[in-house]
Each structure stands twice: as structure tokens, then as C-alpha cells.
Amino acid sequence: MNNKKKLTFVINYFYPDLASTGQLMTELCIALQNDFEITVIASQPGYAGEQTNKKNKIFEIDYLENIKVVRINLPDVDKTSKISRIKYIFSYFVLATIALIKEKKTDIIYTISQPPILGGLIGTLGKFIKRSKHVYNIQDFNPEQAEAVSYIDKQLIFNIARAIDKLNCSYADHIILVGQDMSETLKFRFEDRNVPAYSVINNWTNEDEIVPFDKTHKQISIFLDNHNLKDKFVIMYSGNLGLYYDLENIIKVTKAFKDLKDVMFLFVGEGAVKKEMQDYIQSENLSNVLFLPYQPKDFIKYSLNVADLHLVVNQKGIKGVSVPSKIYGVMAAGKPILGVLEQDSEAQLLIDKSNSGIVVEPQDYEGIKNAITHFYNLSQEERKQLGLNGRMYLEQNLKRETSINKYRQLLSQL
Numbered sequence: 001m002n003n004k005k006k007l008t009f010v011i012n013y014f015y016p017d018l019a020s021t022g023q024l025m026t027e028l029c030i031a032l033q034n035d036f037e038i039t040v041i042a043s044q045p046g047y048a049g050e051q052t053n054k055k056n057k058i059f060e061i062d063y064l065e066n067i068k069v070v071r072i073n074l075p076d077v078d079k080t081s082k083i084s085r086i087k088y089i090f091s092y093f094v095l096a097t098i099a100l101i102k103e104k105k106t107d108i109i110y111t112i113s114q115p116p117i118l119g120g121l122i123g124t125l126g127k128f129i130k131r132s133k134h135v136y137n138i139q140d141f142n143p144e145q146a147e148a149v150s151y152i153d154k155q156l157i158f159n160i161a162r163a164i165d166k167l168n169c170s171y172a173d174h175i176i177l178v179g180q181d182m183s184e185t186l187k188f189r190f191e192d193r194n195v196p197a198y199s200v201i202n203n204w205t206n207e208d209e210i211v212p213f214d215k216t217h218k219q220i221s222i223f224l225d226n227h228n229l230k231d232k233f234v235i236m237y238s239g240n241l242g243l244y245y246d247l248e249n250i251i252k253v254t255k256a257f258k259d260l261k262d263v264m265f266l267f268v269g270e271g272a273v274k275k276e277m278q279d280y281i282q283s284e285n286l287s288n289v290l291f292l293p294y295q296p297k298d299f300i301k302y303s304l305n306v307a308d309l310h311l312v313v314n315q316k317g318i319k320g321v322s323v324p325s326k327i328y329g330v331m332a333a334g335k336p337i338l339g340v341l342e343q344d345s346e347a348q349l350l351i352d353k354s355n356s357g358i359v360v361e362p363q364d365y366e367g368i369k370n371a372i373t374h375f376y377n378l379s380q381e382e383r384k385q386l387g388l389n390g391r392m393y394l395e396q397n398l399k400r401e402t403s404i405n406k407y408r409q410l411l412s413q414l
Helices: 020-032 082-102 118-130 144-148 155-171 180-189 218-226 247-257 274-283 297-306 326-332 346-354 365-377 380-397 400-413
Strands: 006-012 037-043 059-064 067-072 108-112 133-138 174-177 198-200 233-238 263-268 289-292 309-313 337-340 357-360
Touching: 006 020, 006 082, 006 118, 020 037, 020 059, 020 400, 037 082, 059 082, 067 082, 082 118, 108 118, 118 133, 118 155, 133 155, 144 155, 155 180, 174 180, 174 400, 180 198, 180 346, 218 297, 233 297, 247 263, 247 274, 247 309, 247 365, 274 289, 297 326, 309 326, 326 337, 326 346, 326 380, 337 346, 337 365, 346 357, 346 380, 357 365
Parallel strands: 006 037, 006 108, 037 067, 108 133, 133 174, 174 198, 233 263, 233 309, 263 289, 309 337, 337 357
Antiparallel strands: 059 067
């Protein structure tokens, strides 16, 4: 007889999706599958640019090891179009809610803050319909994140969205935040009164899989040859080329280094501002910038090690709202970091505590140029030591097993 409690994860991104949240949630579910009976409700992969075979059915049942996966067939999305994004998000909301209702008894519904507001609302509705508990994992606070970049100019919409998500938080049995600075945003929402029960559990990377490699490693050397990066000082941004990172302006910094023939900027990923970034490079006729798509999950351990310097960035106003989870992979790879981050934000504090790089304020483009020049002028050994400082800090404080055990303990107690 199966006495395991049933968890239903409604999380949009899941294996084999390349989005970082999907990879995190996949690792979490695999780690917990022996402790709980797990069902995952997720969209068909493709939002992050994966090539997949579209299914005809609205709901497809799949399995990953012992995990039941309900795949939702959604319309294609053009991430540069607000209408297309809204259509995709509302389709997901409606269909994911239906899929949740169709599931047999569940003890805990686990949702994340993606899509914004509606991810949490699925859990709120499901809690009452299914008479279960709701754990709300806030990866990004919205509408605060959208407000920071003035995504729309309708303050009324922001106010309504905040009121709905405040209700999601109020009705959740437990909230999980991914950074200490995010707790201040939660408290601010509730004016420090009747703040819902919450825990801070940081995101992670697989530190056993992503380890420091030299550029002489065979796989890395082949990659460098294939993309004409041999003997280059490579400055890499790896991840979502989205709306919340100011990349459409940071890209202009590359022009200042066009005469340094051994400096190359490498942007790996997809997102809403990628075309704008590419258009700028084309208009300026710059040859020191390379764009590549997301790399396969099993190759990330090599691609991260291609860089001499990694960019970890957030737009101004994102402090306490979101934590760039790419920082964990960069630290695991043992590479120095140029953080474009607000002071006292989670990622800034990690760089400072680990002595793994330099941080400048968002929108300080001269500061970014100066920091890149500083790293460029360091010796190879000095850069290597900064990177290893980050790796050592990760091993001591940010192991994947530590975070997953916190999830296991919390969910078991609930």
C-alpha cells in the first residue's frame, strides 16, 4: 500500500525545458520522488527556444522516472510580442487549472511565481477546490519586477495584480523565497503585519556536475575552435536575454572594446531583447560579439568554462524582487564575476562574501567598462584565484543537497 503523500507541482517549465527554473524544478522533483508521490503539470517544452514535436492532444501524460508529468499543449509564443505572451500565459493558466482539477486527491499543491500572478493564483484556486495545502515558491515578485522596467504604463493594472498576488501569499500555507533580500519585499507588501509563514531556500546548481575546467579540456578546446574563440579573452553572459537585465543597453559597452582584437563578448541564450541586441551589433558593424543559442544541458558544464569573465546582471529596481540564479553555475565553474547589481541584493552579497569578483551599480555603463578593463589587465592567475574563491564559497555554503534537504524537511512537516 502506498502511504506516500502526494505532491502536485504546477510549474510551467520542466524537463527537457532549457529554462533555468525548469532545470531546478526537475532536479527537485527527481530528488524528492522517493519521499512523495509526485505529479508535475507543465507546458510542452519550447518557451525557451527548444525544438519539439507538437502534439495534437491538449493534455499528454508522460513519465520521468517515477514522476507523472501532465504536458499541456500551448500556442507558440513570440516573446517580443506582448499580445503573444499574454495569449500564452492565459492559455497556460486556464489549462493548468483544469489539469489540476482533474488530478485525484493531492495533499500539497506546489506552484511558482511563473507565469506572474497567475502561477500563484492556480495554487490559491486549487487549495480550495482540492482541499489541499498550497506551497507558493516566489522566484520573482510581480508586479514589482514588471514595474521596475515599466513593462506597461497602466498603474491600475499593477495595483490589481499586486492585490491578487498578495491574496495568493495570504492564502498560501507556506511561501518559499529564493533570497534573503526578498523577505523585505514580502514584509513590505504586508506592512510588517500578519506576514505569511515563509522560508528562504536559495536556488542551486549541480556542483558535482559543473566544476572548473581549463580551456585545454578537449570539449572546451573544440568549442573554442568551432567559434573562433581561441586565444580570446571571453566575456560571457549565459541565460535569458530578457526584459529584466538591461542587456539592450549593456550591449553598447561592447563598442568600447572593438579595437582590442583579443576581447570577445559571448551571449548564450534566447529572450525578448535578443533581436534588439543583434540589431545594435549589426548597425555598429561590430565583430567582437557572438550570439549562440541555449546550450544542451549536458554541455553547460563545458560552455560555462569557456569564459574568462562572467556577467551576472539585473536591472535597476530588481533588488529584493529576483535573484539571478545563473550566479550559482558561474561560481560552480570557478570563474570570476562582474556583477551589475544593486548593493545589498542577494547576488551582490554573494560576490562580496565570496570575494569572487567586482560589482557595479545597474546603469553605470562607465563602471562596467572600467571593471572589464580591470579584469582584462589582471594576470591569468589572479583571475583564476577569484573564480576559485567563488567555487570554495559555494562548496561551503550553497550546496544543492543543502537546499533540497530544506525542501524535503519543509514539505514533510506540512
